Amino acid sequence: MTAPSDISARTVSGLPNVNYHNALVPPTFSDPLEHRAFLKFRLAQAYRIFGKYGFDEGVAGHITVRDPIRPDCYWVNPWDVHFKFMQPEPLLLVNHEGKIQEKEPGPSRFLNRAAYMIHSAVHEARPDAVCAAHSHTMYAKAFSTLGVPLDLITQGSCAFYKDHASYSEFRGIVDDREEGLAIATALGSNKAVILQNHGILLPFFFISLEKCCQVQMITDQAVAARGLKPRHIDAENAAKTHKLLGSETGSWFSGIPEFQLLEHEEGKRFEYILAHKENM
Numbered sequence: 001m002t003a004p005s006d007i008s009a010r011t012v013s014g015l016p017n018v019n020y021h022n023a024l025v026p027p028t029f030s031d032p033l034e035h036r037a038f039l040k041f042r043l044a045q046a047y048r049i050f051g052k053y054g055f056d057e058g059v060a061g062h063i064t065v066r067d068p069i070r071p072d073c074y075w076v077n078p079w080d081v082h083f084k085f086m087q088p089e090p091l092l093l094v095n096h097e098g099k100i101q102e103k104e105p106g107p108s109r110f111l112n113r114a115a116y117m118i119h120s121a122v123h124e125a126r127p128d129a130v131c132a133a134h135s136h137t138m139y140a141k142a143f144s145t146l147g148v149p150l151d152l153i154t155q156g157s158c159a160f161y162k163d164h165a166s167y168s169e170f171r172g173i174v175d176d177r178e179e180g181l182a183i184a185t186a187l188g189s190n191k192a193v194i195l196q197n198h199g200i201l202l203p204f205f206f207i208s209l210e211k212c213c214q215v216q217m218i219t220d221q222a223v224a225a226r227g228l229k230p231r232h233i234d235a236e237n238a239a240k241t242h243k244l245l246g247s248e249t250g251s252w253f254s255g256i257p258e259f260q261l262l263e264h265e266e267g268k269r270f271e272y273i274l275a276h277k278e279n280m
Contacts (some may be wrong), residue, residue: 042076047160048083051085059112063133074119074123076119078090090108096120118183118184122183130203135200140199140210144195149165159193160240161241165197208254
């Protein structure tokens with residue numbers, strides 16, 4: 001979800017001059033408050049990227065990031081702010097019991113109960129997951145109704161080879177802890193879970209999975225119209241491709257251009273203003 005803070009701001013003909021060595025390595029911080037500020041900045045950017053791509057659906061959908069100072073808590077959007085308007089200041093710090101931490105700033109205290117039920121369970125079950133994203137995107141919603149995993153039909157789908165699961169239950173809006181735990185269990189150690197009749201949930205690779213669902217739906221229509229069968233990628237090459245594209249580093253690197261583009265469009269990059277330690 002995040003990208004290094006030391007990517008060069010220099011431009012050549014309007015394009016970022018990227019230090020690719022630094023881009024492959026997540027940033028490190030000696031000041032935990034700076035680390036928190038950076039993650040909040042990136043989280044707000046991720047919401048705006050989701051909004052730009054139309055991944056919003058009214059008040060539905062949420063992205064969370066684990067707090068580096070209090071790892072038993074995570075940052076999430078307030079329920080009454082559109083994705084495109086999201087900034088670091090309104091974000092809510094919530095613990096795994098769903099309690100908003102009152103010492104943290106933010107004018108709104110309107111927490112989406114479904115966000116808490118799903119994301120608290122995922123963050124508890126997956127201590128390796130810094131972030132988690134869930135939304136009701138168009139093609140993932142459509143594909144989720146089929147109750148099947150992705151076919152190995154493109155290079156992109158190989159990133160999810162033996163690395164995505166399906167949750168085959170739909171019990172309405174997620175409003176109890178048992179349902180959140182069931183979703184987290186279905187996710188397991190995979191990078192993604194397709195929630196039947198609902199959407200998708202991922203610690204990373206969200207945009208990639210939505211595009212894979214889109215390609216799958218288009219392919220299904222094409223082969224049905226032509227009376228053909230799609231050519232699948234064999235397991236050996238799928239595994240090789242997964243190792244390269246499906247890694248956490250691959251996710252990190254493939255996400256960098258999205259943040260670069262947003263920063264270019266908005267003219268706004270991360271700048272840390274020294275905070276007081278009592279805010280920890």
